[in-house]
Amino acid sequence: MRTDTPPTIRLTDYAPPAYLVDAVHLTFRLDPAATRVAARLSMRPNPHAAPGQDLRLDGEKLTLRAAAIDGARIELNPDAEGLTVPAGALPDGPFTWEAEVEIAPKDNTALEGLYMSKGMYCTQCEAEGFRKITFFPDRPDVMATYTVRIEGDQPVLLSNGNPTAQGPGWAEWHDPHPKPSYLFALVAGDLVSHDDGFVTASGREVALKIYVRPGDQHKCAYAMDALKRSMRWDETEYGREYDLDLFMIVAVDDFNMGAMENKGLNIFNSKYVLASPETATDRDYELIEGIIAHEYFHNWTGNRITCRDWFQLCLKEGLTVFRDQQFSGDQRSRPVKRIEDVQMLRTRQFREDAGPLAHPVRPQEYIEINNFYTATVYEKGAEVIGMLHRLVGADAYRRALDLYFERHDGQACTIEDWIEVFEDATGRDLTQFARWYSQAGTPRLGVEESFEGDTYTLTLTQSTPPTPGQAEKRPLVIPVAAGLLDRQGAEVVPTRMLELTEARQSFTFEGLAARPVPSLLRGFSAPVILNRTADDAERAFLLANDTDPFNKWEAGHALTRDVLARMVRAPDTPADPELLTALVAALDDPALDPAFKALVLGFPTAEDVFRTVRQDSPPPDPAEVRVALIRLDTALARLIPDLPERIRALAVPGRYSPDADSAGRRALSGRLLGLLTRLEPDAATARAVFARTDNMTETMQALGLLVRSDNADAALAAFHARWKDDPLVLDKWFSVQAALTPPERAVETVQALTEHADFDWKTPNRLRAVVGSFAMGNMAGFHRADGAGYRFLADWLIKLDPVNPQTTARLAGAFETWRQFDEGRQALILHQLQRIADRDALSRDTTEIVGRILD
Ligand code: ARG
Numbered sequence: 001m002r003t004d005t006p007p008t009i010r011l012t013d014y015a016p017p018a019y020l021v022d023a024v025h026l027t028f029r030l031d032p033a034a035t036r037v038a039a040r041l042s043m044r045p046n047p048h049a050a051p052g053q054d055l056r057l058d059g060e061k062l063t064l065r066a067a068a069i070d071g072a073r074i075e076l077n078p079d080a081e082g083l084t085v086p087a088g089a090l091p092d093g094p095f096t097w098e099a100e101v102e103i104a105p106k107d108n109t110a111l112e113g114l115y116m117s118k119g120m121y122c123t124q125c126e127a128e129g130f131r132k133i134t135f136f137p138d139r140p141d142v143m144a145t146y147t148v149r150i151e152g153d154q155p156v157l158l159s160n161g162n163p164t165a166q167g168p169g170w171a172e173w174h175d176p177h178p179k180p181s182y183l184f185a186l187v188a189g190d191l192v193s194h195d196d197g198f199v200t201a202s203g204r205e206v207a208l209k210i211y212v213r214p215g216d217q218h219k220c221a222y223a224m225d226a227l228k229r230s231m232r233w234d235e236t237e238y239g240r241e242y243d244l245d246l247f248m249i250v251a252v253d254d255f256n257m258g259a260m261e262n263k264g265l266n267i268f269n270s271k272y273v274l275a276s277p278e279t280a281t282d283r284d285y286e287l288i289e290g291i292i293a294h295e296y297f298h299n300w301t302g303n304r305i306t307c308r309d310w311f312q313l314c315l316k317e318g319l320t321v322f323r324d325q326q327f328s329g330d331q332r333s334r335p336v337k338r339i340e341d342v343q344m345l346r347t348r349q350f351r352e353d354a355g356p357l358a359h360p361v362r363p364q365e366y367i368e369i370n371n372f373y374t375a376t377v378y379e380k381g382a383e384v385i386g387m388l389h390r391l392v393g394a395d396a397y398r399r400a401l402d403l404y405f406e407r408h409d410g411q412a413c414t415i416e417d418w419i420e421v422f423e424d425a426t427g428r429d430l431t432q433f434a435r436w437y438s439q440a441g442t443p444r445l446g447v448e449e450s451f452e453g454d455t456y457t458l459t460l461t462q463s464t465p466p467t468p469g470q471a472e473k474r475p476l477v478i479p480v481a482a483g484l485l486d487r488q489g490a491e492v493v494p495t496r497m498l499e500l501t502e503a504r505q506s507f508t509f510e511g512l513a514a515r516p517v518p519s520l521l522r523g524f525s526a527p528v529i530l531n532r533t534a535d536d537a538e539r540a541f542l543l544a545n546d547t548d549p550f551n552k553w554e555a556g557h558a559l560t561r562d563v564l565a566r567m568v569r570a571p572d573t574p575a576d577p578e579l580l581t582a583l584v585a586a587l588d589d590p591a592l593d594p595a596f597k598a599l600v601l602g603f604p605t606a607e608d609v610f611r612t613v614r615q616d617s618p619p620p621d622p623a624e625v626r627v628a629l630i631r632l633d634t635a636l637a638r639l640i641p642d643l644p645e646r647i648r649a650l651a652v653p654g655r656y657s658p659d660a661d662s663a664g665r666r667a668l669s670g671r672l673l674g675l676l677t678r679l680e681p682d683a684a685t686a687r688a689v690f691a692r693t694d695n696m697t698e699t700m701q702a703l704g705l706l707v708r709s710d711n712a713d714a715a716l717a718a719f720h721a722r723w724k725d726d727p728l729v730l731d732k733w734f735s736v737q738a739a740l741t742p743p744e745r746a747v748e749t750v751q752a753l754t755e756h757a758d759f760d761w762k763t764p765n766r767l768r769a770v771v772g773s774f775a776m777g778n779m780a781g782f783h784r785a786d787g788a789g790y791r792f793l794a795d796w797l798i799k800l801d802p803v804n805p806q807t808t809a810r811l812a813g814a815f816e817t818w819r820q821f822d823e824g825r826q827a828l829i830l831h832q833l834q835r836i837a838d839r840d841a842l843s844r845d846t847t848e849i850v851g852r853i854l855d
C-alpha cells in the first residue's frame with residue numbers, strides 16, 4: 001500500500017494566481033536523453049491577489065541547471081512537485097524569471113509532457129503536462145504569449161502560432177494569442193505534410209497542413225476535407241472564424257487519448273486522422289470527422305475562452321462535444337447521429353453514474369485531474385447544453401453564444417459565467433437548471449396517466465438515486481419532449497416541451513376524442529431513465545407508428561431488451577414472435593433508410609440486458625445473457641426470408657465512399673450477414689465476403705463473424721500477413737479477437753495475443769486493442785466464473801502502472817460495475833482490486849480510481 005495519501009484538490013479552495021506571466025520565451029535543444037529547455041518568463045504580481053506572496057512554480061521530473069531573476073543567478077532546491085522562490089528574493093513589480101532545465105523525452109513513457117513516439121518528438125500538456133517541460137505556474141488561468149525556438153536535426157520543427165524564422169537545424173515560432181500552458185505544443189520529426197488552404201468568411205487565407213510519417217500522405221484527404229467543412233460550419237452556425245494564418249494537425253502513434261486542441265497545432269492519435277478505404281472502416285471515418293471537428297471547434301470554445309481551473313473542464317468539453325455532435329448531425333443523418341450518441345451515453349455515462357465513480361458534470365474535488373476526462377464531463381456535459389438549447393430555443397441559444405464570445409473572449413471562465421450569459425441573453429432564471437452541473441446521478445422519470453372526458457393528464461415524477469458523497473438529491477429542470485398519438489397511429493398532439501421542475505407535476509391535454517398513446521422524451525430530450533412500464537403491444541405500436549425517429553427506435557430497442565431480459569430470467573421463454581414480426585416489418589418498411597434499420601435491428605449490448613435483468617432479479621450469469629442474445633438472433637434470422645438476396649441488394653455499386661448513405665447500407669448488410677451466419681455452421685457467406693471485399697468495413701464485419709463463430713484461423717492468418725506493417729490495421733486484428741472470441745476461450749486468446757511478437761504494450765492503442773477490447777467488449781469472457789479474466793486485467797494494470805499511469809487508471813474503470821455481479825464474482829474482483837491497491841508506489845491516477853471503486 002502506498003504510504004503517502006495524495007492530496008485532494010477542492011473547487012472551494014480556488015485562489016487566483018499570485019503572479020501572472022505575460023510572455024514566455026522558450027528555447028529547446030532537442031536530444032532524446034538530455035533535451036535542454038531554456039525558459040524566460042516575463043512575470044508580474046497579480047493585482048487581484050494578495051501582495052507579497054512567495055512565487056511557487058510547478059515542475060516535475062526536471063533537472064534544474066540554472067535559474068535567475070532579472071538576470072541575477074539564484075540557487076534553488078526544487079522538490080518533487082516544483083520550487084518556491086521566497087517573496088524576499090523578488091522585486092516589487094514586474095520581473096524576468098529564467099531557468100534552464102534538462103529532460104529525457106525518450107524515457108517519458110507516461111506520454112505527458114515532451115515525449116517520443118516512433119522517433120519523433122511530441123507533447124501532450126493537458127491537463128498538467130507543461131510542468132514536465134519547464135518550471136511554470138501550470139494552471140489554465142495564467143495566460144501568456146509564446147515565442148519558441150527549436151534546435152534539432154529533424155526536418156520538421158513545429159510549435160504553436162505562426163512560423164517567424166528558420167534555418168538549417170532550427171526554427172522559431174510565435175503565437176500572438178495569449179494561452180494557458182496546457183495548449184503549448186512542440187513537434188519535431190521526419191514528417192511530410194498534406195497541404196491545402198481555406199479562405200475565411202472575411203477573406204483571410206489560412207494554410208492547412210496535416211503532418212504524418214512518410215508513407216501515410218495518401219491517408220489524409222478525408223481528415224483535411226472534414227477540417228475544411230468544420231471551419232465553414234463554425235462560421236455559418238456560430239459566426240466563428242479561424243484566427244491564425246496557419247492551422248496544423250500532426251498524427252502520432254503513441255497517444256493516451258483521442259486528440260488535443262493545442263493552439264494552431266492540434267496533435268492527434270493517428271487513429272483519428274489516417275484513413276483509406278482499404279484500411280479504415282465507416283466507423284473510423286465517422287470518428288475522424290467528429291474528432292477533427294471537435295478539436296477545431298476548441299479554438300473558440302476552449303482556447304480563446306478557456307477554463308479558470310480544471311473543475312470547469314466541462315465548460316470547454318461539454319460545449320465542444322455538443323458542437324461536434326451538432327456538426328456531425330448536419331453532415332449526416334440527424335436521427336441516426338442522435339441514436340448513436342444516446343447509445344454511447346448509456347453505455348459509458350449511465351454506467352459511470354450508476355457506480356462508485358459517479359461524479360457531477362462539474363466535480364467538487366479530485367486527486368488526479370486526468371481521471372476526470374470522463375463520459376460524465378464530456379457526454380453528460382454535452383447533454384446539459386443540449387437541454388439548455390431545447391429550453392431556450394435555437395434563436396436564444398445563438399444570442400447567448402454570441403454574448404458568450406463577446407463578453408469572455410480572451411478569458412479563463414467558470415460555469416457561473418456561462419450560466420450568467422444565458423440568463424442575461426434570455427431573461428430566464430437558471431438557478432435550478434444549474435443543479436445539473438453539481439448533482440451527480442441519472443434521474444429516474446416516472447409516468448402516470450389518466451383520461452377523463454376529453455382531457456388527458458400526464459403526471460411526471462422525478463427522483464435521483466444517491467451517489468458517492470451525495471445522499472440527498474433535489475429536483476432538476478427536465479425538458480420532456482412529448483407528443484400524443486391516437487390509436488390509429490396519427491399524431492394528435494405534436495411535440496410539446498414539458499418543463500418538469502417539481503418532484504411531481506401534472507400536464508394536461510384537452511380536446512381529445514379518445515385516450516391517446518404518449519410518446520415521451522422524444523429525441524431523448526434529457527439524460528434520464530424513463531421508467532415507464534409500457535406493455536409489449538404499446539412498444540410495438542410506437543415502433544411502427546411514432547413520428548419521432550428517436551422514439552421509434554427507442555420503442556423497438558426497449559422491447560428487444562425486455563424480451564431478452566425475460567429470456568434470461570426464464571431460459572425456456574421462446575423468442576417473442578410479436579417482437580420478431582415487428583422487427584421484420586421495420587426491415588421491410590420502405591420509408592426507413594438502411595442506417596436507421598441497422599440500428600433498429602441491432603440488439604442491445606449484453607451489459608444493457610444484464611442491467612435490465614438485475615432490476616428485479618438476482619444478477620444473472622453473463623454467459624446466460626450471451627446465450628439469450630444468440631437465441632434471439634437465430635430466431636430472427638430464421639424468420640427473415642431471402643437473407644442472401646437482401647444482402648446482395650444492399651451492395652453499394654462503384655468505388656468505396658465513406659458517405660453516410662453508403663455507410664448505412666453497409667451497416668445494414670453487415671447486420672444481415674451476422675444473422676445469416678447464425679444459420680451457417682461454416683460461415684460460408686462471411687468467408688466469401690472476407691475473400692472478395694476491397695474495403696475495411698466489410699472486411700472487419702466478416703472477420704468479426706468468423707471469429708465469433710470459430711471459423712477464423714485462415715482469415716486471421718491472411719489478415720495478419722497482409723497488414724502486419726500497418727499499426728492501425730493491426731490494432732483491429734488484435735481487438736476483434738479480444739472482443740469476439742467466444743467466452744470459453746477468450747482469456748486464453750487474449751493471453752496469447754499479449755505474447756504475440758507484435759504486441760507492443762507501451763503503445764496505448766495496442767494495449768487498449770487487447771486489454772480494453774476484452775475487458776469492456778467481451779462481457780461473458782471477461783466475467784468468466786473462475787475469475788481468470790479479472791486476474792488477466794489486474795496483471796496488466798499492475799505491469800502498466802509504473803509506465804503509463806493515465807492509461808492504467810482508465811482501464812481500471814472496467815471494474816467499476818463490480819457490485820452489480822453475484823457474490824462469487826464480487827469476491828473475485830475485490831481480490832484483484834486489493835492486489836492492485838496493495839502495490840508499492842502505485843501512481844496517483846490508479847490510487848484514486850481503485851480507491852474510489854473500492855469505497
Ligand atoms: N482536450 C482534449 C480533448 O479535446 C483531451 C485531452 C485530454 N488529455 C488528458 N491527458 N487528460 O478532448
Ligand code: ZN
Nearest residue numbers: 294298317320
Ligand atoms: Zn475536447
